[in-house]
Amino acid sequence: MxxxxxxxxxxxxxxxxxxxxxxxxxxxxxxxxxxxxxxxxxxxxxxxxxxxxxxxxxxxxxxxxxxxxxxxxxxxxxxxxxxxxxxxxxxxxxxxxxxxxxxxxxxxxxxxxxxxxxxxxxxxxxxxxxxxxxxxxxYTGYPMVRQMREMIANGELGEIQKVDAQYYQGWINNLIHDKEQRNSTWRLMPEKSGISCCLGDIGVHAYQMLEFVTGKKIKSVLADLNHLYEDNEMDIDGTVLLRLDEYTKGVLRSSQIATGEENNFTVAIYGTKAGLKWEQENPNYLYLLEDGQPMRVLKPGHAYNSALSLDGTKLPPGHPEGIFDAMGNIYKGVAKVIRGEDYNSGEFPGMTDGVRGMNFIEKAVQSHRDGNVWVNL
CATH class of the missing domain: 3.40.50.720 (NAD(P)-binding Rossmann-like Domain)
Incomplete structure (x- = not known):
């Protein structure tokens, strides 16, 4: 059997x-x-x-x-x-x-x-x-995202002081400017999509990614969202200021009307010692930035990477891995738990990520509706 x-x-x-x-x-x-x-x-x-x-x-x-x-x-x-x-x-x-x-x-x-x-x-x-x-x-399944998480957890960036996430797409331009289409697509129907389109669809990815790689929790948000048309109930663009603690702050930018953009998801984390940047459209490159040093590029499959990153790497160095591989790593992590095997908590997002993500969406929408004010999570 x-x-x-x-x-x-x-x-x-x-x-x-x-x-x-x-x-x-x-x-x-x-x-x-x-x-x-x-x-x-x-x-x-x-x-x-x-x-x-x-x-x-x-x-x-x-x-x-x-x-x-x-x-x-x-x-x-x-x-x-x-x-x-x-x-x-x-x-x-x-x-x-x-x-x-x-x-x-x-x-x-x-x-x-x-x-x-x-x-x-x-x-x-x-x-x-x-x-x-x-x-x-x-996106948490990408080897170099996992490498970013492990490097930050090991203190290689020092104390985190600035976070920046951007997720830009342009696909909704094809329908948002047509009254009939924007009033008939399920993505823009609150009863089918929830209270948010852009934040609920892609902004929550950026929010979850920031908490995933830094190990920190976002404490409060201030959001400015764009609906573009009065008859459109759902946000399709937004900027959210973030406070992780008194001295760690950042910004989350998400848009579905960024004309010409495909899936431009980028994450940058800056600490007292160094910074790291990652781009979803070029996921095999993790950029390490240090004052007074040339920028270094870390790539998957090499022995200098963490055990978590290497566990999610299927191919030898120089062979690109993509979105299917990232999703495969999440399924692999779930399988380990179902089978009762040892696993790293970074192998797949779970219930806590979902709860915090929904809280973020609701509080960001509340912040905008209340006149762009700070709201605690």
Whole structure:
């Protein structure tokens, strides 16, 4: 019998990019076997898709309720061990709640929920039942992001005094200037996307990344958001000032109307000894800055990197690794915990990241609505 982790998927069917990303990532270390799920609200479409990707249709379900009922009726050594949620935002909370209460481990796309209150409710369920919960802040899986985290934790930058994160895209330009389109896309519908579009979609990645690499918690925020049109309820651009403590401050900039930008996510951390910079569009380069010294470029796969970075490196030096590899590292970390193996807390984001992310989104929106004031997290 296969010793692979039995894996189910909700959503991610058809030509879904996120579905492909998760399936490739789960296959990387031969740790998972996709055994079923519900890829589409139409069960016949789900079954057709299952046939296309080469998995049996006997465990393709019409909805999550049927999945839970039939999977929990199976012997423990046959039922799904973990289920990934790849659906639109508004389904994340009810699906995660039902799965956690039924005893399943969960891997969830972000944002984890629609509200901070929902996130706290999930956290309470997970603590009670002891489920494994992975949140796919994918960029934390890059080897050089992990290297940045370890170098900062080891004190190589000294005391952190400035943080800067930028996440710029331009894709929403294609629809925001058309009244009919901006009022019909789910990304700009609060009932489906939550109270924020830009911060909820990409700004929360930058927020989570800053806390992930520095090991510090952001204490308060001051936000200035842009909706661009009066009939658009959702932010599509924003700048957020950050306070981590009395002497550590920074800025988070996110935009979906940065014309011509693709996925320009950059992170810079400056300490009393040195600084580090990383760019998602060139993820194999980590720039080390020191006063009076030439800039150094650190790359994955070399022995000078940390154990956490090397564990997430699949190829010899000089061979580029990308977004699929980063997601694969998150799935690898979740697999270690499900199997009861030793793991580093930096191997995958989890429930705490989701709770803090939702709190950040709500407090940043509150800061803007209250007249651009400081709000404590």
């Amino acid at each position: 296969s010793n692979k982790i039995r894996w189910g998927v909700l959503g991610g069917g058809g030509d879904s990019l996120i579905g492909v990303l998760h399936r490739v990532a789960a296959s990387m270390f031969d740790a998972y076997q996709l055994v079923g799920g519900s890829f589409n609200p139409d069960i016949e479409v789900s079954k057709d898709f299952a046939t296309q990707i080469g998995i049996p249709t006997d465990r393709i379900y019409k909805d999550l309720t049927e999945l839970v009922q039939k999977e929990t009726a199976l012997p423990a050594d046959q039922r799904m061990q973990v289920v990934s949620i790849l659906t639109p935002n508004f389904l994340h909370f009810p699906m995660a709640k039902q799965l956690l209460e039924a005893g399943f481990n969960v891997i969830c796309e972000k944002p984890m929920t629609m509200t901070h209150a929902e996130a706290l409710e999930l956290e309470a369920i997970q603590k009670k039942n002891g489920n494994v919960f992975g949140l796919t802040h994918t």
